[in-house]
Amino acid sequence: MKKITSVSDTQLKHPRGICHFPDGRMVLSDTHNNKLFILSPQWEVQQTVDVNNPCGVALNNSCTKIAVAQVGGEKSVSVFSIDIKGKITLTDVIKNKDGEQLFNVPYKVAYMSNGCLVVSDISPNKLHIQTPSGDPLYQYTGPDNKLGDIRGVCVDAYDNILVTDYDNDCIHLVSPDGKFIQYIATQADGLYRPWGCTINQDGDLAVTDLRRKVKVFQYLEK
Incomplete structure (x- = not known):
């Protein structure tokens, strides 16, 4: 490093x-x-x-x-x-x-x-x-207007938007017209206070969190 x-x-x-x-x-x-x-x-x-x-x-x-x-x-x-x-x-x-x-x-x-x-x-x-x-x-503003503190945002190859929700320990997947699709990762996946996010060239989602870790999730099929 x-x-x-x-x-x-x-x-x-x-x-x-x-x-x-x-x-x-x-x-x-x-x-x-x-x-x-x-x-x-x-x-x-x-x-x-x-x-x-x-x-x-x-x-x-x-x-x-x-x-x-x-x-x-x-x-x-x-x-x-x-x-x-x-x-x-x-x-x-x-x-x-x-x-x-x-x-x-x-x-x-x-x-x-x-x-x-x-x-x-x-x-x-x-x-x-x-x-x-x-x-x-x-x-x-999230399901039921309960979107937490937004710390990171990125866009996938289909223009869907990924949003890190710091307060609720999760990643929102949002359509290009601003509609909630699903949660991509949550606390159950080991996510804690997510911050930055990006999608790498292999289609994996990389997320930084408050524990000084980078978690990588398979997101788009190769």
């Missing part, structure tokens, strides 16, 4: 989100540094982008957009475009709709294959599904 505490000459203070390009480059958010770092596969800084309170980050399928959830006073999701030369430019800030605030604490983000954006929002716990331009489509 390699422990990363700094990138180039910058000490990491509170790294919160990470995603990667197909070529191995990475996007890393650091909330207390107020920056996004674009990193080489060797963890060298290639670019930095100033962003207030960045948390979760996600790349769309074509790797032309980066979505960044912003906690703290921002209460927004910023979308950056990536041009053919790799230049990163802020193109949209998703925050309000018809004068109403969309998010309270946007925490994690994920892209569907059609470019729609999934945003986990804590306090109150709610999952937002939005168009590529940021217009609200669906919301998910």
Whole structure:
């Protein structure tokens, strides 16, 4: 295991989100540094982008957009475009709709294959599904509106959404239109306070939890 505490000459203070390009480059958010770092596969800084309170980050399928959830006073999701030369430019800030605030604490983000954006929002716990331009489509609050603290979110090959429920020790499987399908894993499977989640290239679901463990579940058939 390699422990990363700094990138180039910058000490990491509170790294919160990470995603990667197909070529191995990475996007890393650091909330207390107020920056996004674009990193080489060797963890060298290639670019930095100033962003207030960045948390979760996600790349769309074509790797032309980066979505960044912003906690703290921002209460927004910023979308950056990536041009053919790799230049990163802020193109949209998703925050309000018809004068109403969309998010309270946007925490994690994920892209569907059609470019729609999934945003986990804590306090109150709610999952937002939005168009590529940021217009609200669906919301998910769990069976009987009992969704617990959302800590992680990812999307499978069929655009179903997987949500970690920290309070209820389970993973929700949610349809692309925001409907509950089933629980994928629960406390009975040894899950305790699940946090981050992702689906690897073999179709397995990997989940981090509060016991400093990563649990891997067979999810999609190979």
